[in-house]
Amino acid sequence: MVSSEALAERAGTTGAQVRKDLSSFGSFGTRGRGYGVDPLHARIREILGLTRPWQVALVGAGRIGSALHAYPHFRDRGFRIVAILDMDPAKIGGAWEGTPIRDVGELEAVVGAESVEIVILAVPASAAQPLAERAAAAGVRGILNFAPVRLRLPEGVEVNNVNLAVELEALSHALSLEDARR
Template sequence: MRRLSHYLRALEGFDRNGGGTVSSEELASKGHTTAAQVRKDLSHFGSFGKRGLGYGVSELVDRLRAILGVDRAWRVVLVGAGRIGSALFEYPDFKARGYDCVAVLDSDPHKIGAKWGNTTIRDTAELEAVVVREQIDLVVLAVPAVAAQEVTDRAVRAGIKGILNFAPVRLKVPAQVPVEDVNLVMELEALSFRITRGGASE
């Protein structure tokens, strides 16, 4: 459920403002749904929250963190040191959420050896070694479409746990390895689609 992330984001706003508890109503007005939806979503994972009061903010934050798996550190390797890779590497919320980009790889000889902060860009050929030695959990794929499947196959064989894919291709992976796709062009197309039909339906 993608909405859980939204709840977590909204809760952090509340937390800073000192409040001790939130009602499902308040959470819904932020977020983008109804109170009933919020309750259904949360109840699906157990039943915290006190009747008559609402949910304890800090308790709920902890629960959501655990559910989303943000209560631990994830070790990430970035493959592809192009523009997108660079932007991701610098993304501040990245590390703040426990996603640690411990290595950067690229296959361009001009880039290998360069340093980003104090991380040295290494050869993509070292992928398997890096995954194993650095105990990598996640791969962020920011390579051209043609290279994406090959890197994926190798990462999967090396025992990666999940992939965030920026290449505009549908990756073939075994069912145990989750993939999340980010496709900027598709977002723009969704936008122009909604503009051309009068679709005011977000």
């Protein structure tokens, strides 16, 4: 068993918040005793959609793409990078750990053939919007976008943006506030 307080301690929040958050997904745990670790783990995996594998295509075989491809915690959780695409002729025809790097012109064919549901978009800002549109039109349901640009896509396509510069700016903002207080 694990208490909401122990979970809160690990997550950097309060026990009350943990109980509130978990209760929003249904009835969990036993009052005064906490949560059974195994059922809680199973339920959280279910909530996160991790009870089945996801076919993922990586678009952009640059440095960020390379780092993401090698990131061990994607495969752990059932995210399978089944295709890598790029526009650079010097990269096309190569392979990363056995997965060939294909011409991004084949995006639609790859999405169909591999039943790709999620695209990781690791391309320059200027290339992101048209590639995202093509992925969406080909049937991709979710895009993890590393390009520093807001994508405009039809309703029903989920987009999650990771903007690395914004993450650093959150720090410089906080440090500037501290400086102003002194």
